Amino acid sequence: MGHHCCSKQKVKRGLWSPEEDEKLVKYITTHGHGCWSSVPKRAGLQRCGKSCRLRWINYLRPELKRGSFSEQEERMIIDVHRIIGNRWAQIAKHLPGRTDNEVKNFWNSCIKKKLIAQGLDPKTHNLLSPHQSTSKNNHARNDLHIYQEPTSIFSVNSQMKDEPMNTSPPFITLPPPIANTTSTQIHTPFHEPMTIPNSHDYPNLAWTVKDQNLQVSFDFASRFSIESAPITSPPIIPSGLGFLDENLMWGSCGVEPFELPRQEEMLQQQREKKAQEAYEAEFDETNKMKGGGQEMQTGSLFNSSNFDLDFVESTMSSCGMYCNVSSMDQFAWDF
DNA sequence: AACCATCCCAACCGCAAATCC
DNA sequence: GGGATTTGCGGTTGGGATGGT
Numbered sequence: 001m002g003h004h005c006c007s008k009q010k011v012k013r014g015l016w017s018p019e020e021d022e023k024l025v026k027y028i029t030t031h032g033h034g035c036w037s038s039v040p041k042r043a044g045l046q047r048c049g050k051s052c053r054l055r056w057i058n059y060l061r062p063e064l065k066r067g068s069f070s071e072q073e074e075r076m077i078i079d080v081h082r083i084i085g086n087r088w089a090q091i092a093k094h095l096p097g098r099t100d101n102e103v104k105n106f107w108n109s110c111i112k113k114k115l116i117a118q119g120l121d122p123k124t125h126n127l128l129s130p131h132q133s134t135s136k137n138n139h140a141r142n143d144l145h146i147y148q149e150p151t152s153i154f155s156v157n158s159q160m161k162d163e164p165m166n167t168s169p170p171f172i173t174l175p176p177p178i179a180n181t182t183s184t185q186i187h188t189p190f191h192e193p194m195t196i197p198n199s200h201d202y203p204n205l206a207w208t209v210k211d212q213n214l215q216v217s218f219d220f221a222s223r224f225s226i227e228s229a230p231i232t233s234p235p236i237i238p239s240g241l242g243f244l245d246e247n248l249m250w251g252s253c254g255v256e257p258f259e260l261p262r263q264e265e266m267l268q269q270q271r272e273k274k275a276q277e278a279y280e281a282e283f284d285e286t287n288k289m290k291g292g293g294q295e296m297q298t299g300s301l302f303n304s305s306n307f308d309l310d311f312v313e314s315t316m317s318s319c320g321m322y323c324n325v326s327s328m329d330q331f332a333w334d335f
Numbered sequence: 336a337a338c339c340a341t342c343c344c345a346a347c348c349g350c351a352a353a354t355c356c
Numbered sequence: 357g358g359g360a361t362t363t364g365c366g367g368t369t370g371g372g373a374t375g376g377t
Contacts, residue, residue, distance in 0.1 A: 014370090015345070037362065053363080054346065089365060100365070105344050 012046045016055055020045055024052055025060050058099045065097025069106055077103060078111060082125045 012020075027043035033056065037049035045052065058064075069077075073095050080091045088100035088107075095103065107122075115122040 013347075015372095035362075049362085050348095051346075057364095058345075086366070101345075104366075109343055 010046065011040075011048045011051070013051070016059075020047070021055070021060060024055060028056060028060075058101045063097055064099070069098075069110075073098070074106075074111065077107065078115075078125075081107070081111075085123075 016024075023043050023045055024039075027039065031042070033039055033053070035049075036053045039045075039049055039052045040047045043052070047055075076094050077091055080094055084090055086104075088104040092098050092100040092103045112122040115125070119127055121127070
């Protein structure tokens with residue numbers, strides 16, 4: 001069984017020796033890695049390029065943080081995993097100095113067990129049914145105050161990921177939003193506490209908003225937010241669309257959950273106004289055509305047969321947001 | 336002390352996406 | 357455009373470390 005990248009050479013496998021580490025570090029710090037498949041030869045190592053890459057990324061990079069995970073890190077992993085599942089590389093991006101492998105190992109060896117002990121299914125974060133969890137486990141759940149009972153939307157999310165797309169996917173249709181009556185202060189890692197309208201109508205709604213510079217997830221149930229990159233452009237959420245991962249989009253309760261950093265405020269207002277105008281203009285022009293002539297009403301459910309998903313994508317992209325709805329079969333839309 | 340079971344994590348594997356030519 | 361190569365990812369494994377008997 002050979003390696004594609006180095007089938008001719010005989011390659012060493014298994015644990016790396018300190019000498020090999022030294023060679024690799026020395027080579028990469030002076031020359032950079034370049035093409036990984038050429039690294040072993042140039043660095044004088046009898047390894048395959050893939051192995052070198054892995055060793056560097058997971059162990060030798062100077063920016064790596066070693067040692068055990070902090071409580072905040074653990075919490076972050078659980079929170080993000082709840083939304084995006086086993087996407088370790090994505091999760092690791094929220095934890096500076098940690099690798100996907102490290103996060104995955106930590107999950108498998110530690111967090112998974114904790115969740116099970118707390119009566120939660122580590123895959124779905126749903127409560128385990130009584131026959132799945134022991135009485136001892138149920139008892140342990142009493143300690144659990146940070147994990148809310150998981151939401152329907154997460155169940156839907158995981159089902160959609162697991163099921164082939166040619167089956168009829170589960171979906172939710174959100175009722176029309178009710179006027180906001182109260183508001184909630186939430187803390188974000190990137191600016192001062194913000195006020196958002198409460199989401200009483202959709203207490204379990206979660207979403208991820210993405211653009212090139214920002215990825216924020218917000219879960220109304222557990223009230224957390226995360227940041228993966230500095231904000232340099234404003235998040236704009238036209239007409240209350242919410243995202244769950246890049247492939248899933250759900251109508252939201254029609255609130256814009258983010259304020260911008262003060263220094264961005266002016267710029268943001270301009271962008272938002274412009275984007276909103278563009279969006280409205282485009283919508284006015286095309287909604288009848290694209291929407292199959294149907295009147296779009298709050299809470300309407302659309303699918304690929306009566307609505308042009310490209311239109312959604314282009315609309316979102318005109319607002320500077322990344323969105324891939326091609327795998328979606330249907331979604332709800334609030335106006 | 337010896338044996339065994341379990342845990343943990345570095346490393347491997349196969350696959351898919353991205354990139355190159 | 358398409359085959360070859362490279363890169364990146366998630367699942368899995370092997371073996372050393374640790375704990376229990």
